Amino acid sequence: MAKDHRTKIHASDFSVFYTEKQALFNISIDIPEHKVTAFIGPSGCGKSTFLRSMNRMNDLIEGVRRTGSMIIDDVDIYDKSVDVATLRRKVGMVFQKSIPFPKSIYENITYGLTLNEKRSKEELDHIVESSLKKSALWDEVQHRLHHSAMGLSGGQQQRLCIARAIAVNPEILLMDEPCSALDPISTAKVEDLIAELSSSYTIVLVTHSMQQAARVSDYTGFYLMGKLVEFDKTRTVFTSPAQKETEDYITGRFG
Amino acid sequence: MHPFRKTKTHPIEVFAEQSIRVVASATILLIFLILVFVFKEATVLFFPGTNTEQTASTDVPQTSTSDSPEAYGTAAASDQPNTESRVDSYVADSSRSLHQLYVPRNADYPEIYNAETGNLPTDVAASEASTSEASGSNAAKKSLMSNLSTTTWQPVSENPKFGLWPLFIGTVKTTAVAIAIGAPLGILAAIYSAFFAPRKLRQILKPAIELLAGFPSVVLGFFCLVTIASFLQNTFGLEYRLNALVGGIGMALAVIPIVFAISEDALSAVPKTLREASLALGSSEWQTAYRVMLPAAAPGVFAAIILGIGRAFGETMIALMATGNAALADWNPLSPGRTFAATIGSEMGEVVWGSEHYGVLFLIGALLFVVSFSLNAFTELYVKQRLIKKFQGQ
Numbered sequence: 001m002a003k004d005h006r007t008k009i010h011a012s013d014f015s016v017f018y019t020e021k022q023a024l025f026n027i028s029i030d031i032p033e034h035k036v037t038a039f040i041g042p043s044g045c046g047k048s049t050f051l052r053s054m055n056r057m058n059d060l061i062e063g064v065r066r067t068g069s070m071i072i073d074d075v076d077i078y079d080k081s082v083d084v085a086t087l088r089r090k091v092g093m094v095f096q097k098s099i100p101f102p103k104s105i106y107e108n109i110t111y112g113l114t115l116n117e118k119r120s121k122e123e124l125d126h127i128v129e130s131s132l133k134k135s136a137l138w139d140e141v142q143h144r145l146h147h148s149a150m151g152l153s154g155g156q157q158q159r160l161c162i163a164r165a166i167a168v169n170p171e172i173l174l175m176d177e178p179c180s181a182l183d184p185i186s187t188a189k190v191e192d193l194i195a196e197l198s199s200s201y202t203i204v205l206v207t208h209s210m211q212q213a214a215r216v217s218d219y220t221g222f223y224l225m226g227k228l229v230e231f232d233k234t235r236t237v238f239t240s241p242a243q244k245e246t247e248d249y250i251t252g253r254f255g
Numbered sequence: 256m257h258p259f260r261k262t263k264t265h266p267i268e269v270f271a272e273q274s275i276r277v278v279a280s281a282t283i284l285l286i287f288l289i290l291v292f293v294f295k296e297a298t299v300l301f302f303p304g305t306n307t308e309q310t311a312s313t314d315v316p317q318t319s320t321s322d323s324p325e326a327y328g329t330a331a332a333s334d335q336p337n338t339e340s341r342v343d344s345y346v347a348d349s350s351r352s353l354h355q356l357y358v359p360r361n362a363d364y365p366e367i368y369n370a371e372t373g374n375l376p377t378d379v380a381a382s383e384a385s386t387s388e389a390s391g392s393n394a395a396k397k398s399l400m401s402n403l404s405t406t407t408w409q410p411v412s413e414n415p416k417f418g419l420w421p422l423f424i425g426t427v428k429t430t431a432v433a434i435a436i437g438a439p440l441g442i443l444a445a446i447y448s449a450f451f452a453p454r455k456l457r458q459i460l461k462p463a464i465e466l467l468a469g470f471p472s473v474v475l476g477f478f479c480l481v482t483i484a485s486f487l488q489n490t491f492g493l494e495y496r497l498n499a500l501v502g503g504i505g506m507a508l509a510v511i512p513i514v515f516a517i518s519e520d521a522l523s524a525v526p527k528t529l530r531e532a533s534l535a536l537g538s539s540e541w542q543t544a545y546r547v548m549l550p551a552a553a554p555g556v557f558a559a560i561i562l563g564i565g566r567a568f569g570e571t572m573i574a575l576m577a578t579g580n581a582a583l584a585d586w587n588p589l590s591p592g593r594t595f596a597a598t599i600g601s602e603m604g605e606v607v608w609g610s611e612h613y614g615v616l617f618l619i620g621a622l623l624f625v626v627s628f629s630l631n632a633f634t635e636l637y638v639k640q641r642l643i644k645k646f647q648g649q
Binding site for chain 2: 101
């Protein structure tokens with residue numbers, strides 16, 4: 001693949017096992033910095049597993065083993081010296097289901113900030129405002145920052161989760177099907193947001209919607225049965241895929 | 256012949272359905288009747304003339320110019336007033352209400368009794384008692400109320416004293432000890448089991464502690480009576496071997512499984528995704544547990560504590576065996592105490608049926624019911640509302 005950008009995440013021979021079952025087979029990939037990378041593929045193909053390996057969320061599942069290396073900024077994140085909490089602050093994540101904490105909007109955003117350090121009220125106010133502005137939610141919620149986040153609509157909740165993730169100032173943003181529970185209008189808003197954020201963050205997006213991958217991503221990886229079948233510029237993958245499986249999947253012959 | 260015809264119901268199903276209905280109604284009715292019974296027996300105290308305690312009521316003479324004009328129990332006036340019971344209530348009484356009743360009859364009275372000690376000189380008391388045609392149920396009622404609020408519980412004596420205050424103190428201090436020990440242990444154990452314990456350990460831990468909830472309290476009481484009491488006395492050199500602390504520890508053993516089981520359920524019911532979201536923001540397991548999961552489950556944990564209080568409040572056997580069972584009006588947890596429930600447990604068996612003592616015991620029963628009912632109702636209504644609000648916004 002053409003490399004016009006610095007590599008942010010580098011995986012080589014990365015495999016993951018759920019007890020006996022192998023979920024990922026020797027994935028090697030270079031994910032470029034400040035770009036949107038989309039992973040597509042049928043359900044159970046391992047794209048989410050790979051995504052969750054990048055901030056070690058898979059550690060939470062019992063019986064998960066992995067081999068190979070995952071290097072972010074020249075550091076193997078599975079090295080014993082790595083502090084998982086620090087890693088996860090650097091590699092933020094947005095989940096499929098929007099899961100705001102049952103707290104106020106303001107507290108939702110400051111949660112990650114106040115975990116390990118005391119910050120002044122002004123600083124927090126400032127970060128809350130800038131995160132909400134970045135996630136295009138400020139106009140809608142600025143007058144009810146101290147109301148419960150559970151009262152927001154689904155699309156607003158998802159943007160709040162994005163705001164919450166970028167408030168801790170990560171470098172990488174992992175998004176696990178962030179729009180699959182949203183209506184088309186909210187989806188459009190989140191997609192616009194992704195495009196905007198890509199200038200300052202490296203975004204990795206898992207999606208079931210090929211149209212979405214085509215719309216928002218710069219690079220696309222196609223997974224099948226735990227293997228990375230193809231990874232290239234989105235335009236290339238969608239117009240002239242190198243592998244027959246990719247073409248079959250994209251043209252809707254299966255999946 | 257349309258396609259939506261009703262099919263015939265099997266007779267066994269009809270029978271089962273009907274019997275379920277009957278049994279359910281009978282159960283609810285039974286519970287209700289028990290409550291009615293308890294309250295009815297307690298009313299003996301307040302309406303002596305209308306109930307079993309016929310002898311306690313006397314006629315109300317005109318000389319008795321009391322401040323309340325109603326006359327309870329006048330209908331059941333008896334020619335032969337039970338002087339004995341009246342002597343009891345007069346002498347036992349130590350508050351002013353009764354004194355005021357006598358003021359019109361005896362001009363010297365204020366001078367004699369202006370000190371508020373309430374200790375009647377015996378000769379005066381005797382003379383008053385012997386000449387006391389001036390009582391009536393009104394006085395009996397008043398004296399009862401003041402009797403109930405004294406600090407002495409001496410139900411079986413010549414002058415029975417039914418001060419509920421020491422029992423209240425005993426109940427509160429034992430319950431407080433039980434909750435102070437049981438609630439933190441139960442909640443921390445629940446947090447461990449819900450978030451930190453490996454899955455296999457949790458599968459053993461949870462049912463094991465929940466089994467403890469069905470542990471016979473007499474065994475816990477015995478354990479406290481024999482082991483913990485001696486241990487505490489030898490270790491800390493306590494003056495009393497059996498005291499509210501020992502009883503409270505015993506009750507804590509009964510409270511822990513309840514607090515644990517309910518908090519554990521509440522904590523486990525918090526969506527796992529919330530935990531992931533918190534961890535993904537770079538928080539530790541512990542930060543996640545106490546900053547996200549515990550607040551999210553707070554209503555449930557709160558309910559667990561309330562139900563734990565209810566359990567300790569109504570616990571009879573452990574209180575009876577391990578608190579020392581002396582009705583002292585003393586807040587010190589290291590001195591013995593006697594709880595409401597233990598009082599009923601120990602005295603109901605030998606009380607004179609229909610007597611004042613009997614009525615007071617039922618009054619305590621009614622009190623226990625009201626308190627635990629309120630606790631449960633509060634948990635059910637208020638806490639669940641909070642929980643729903645919390646997860647639905649606003």
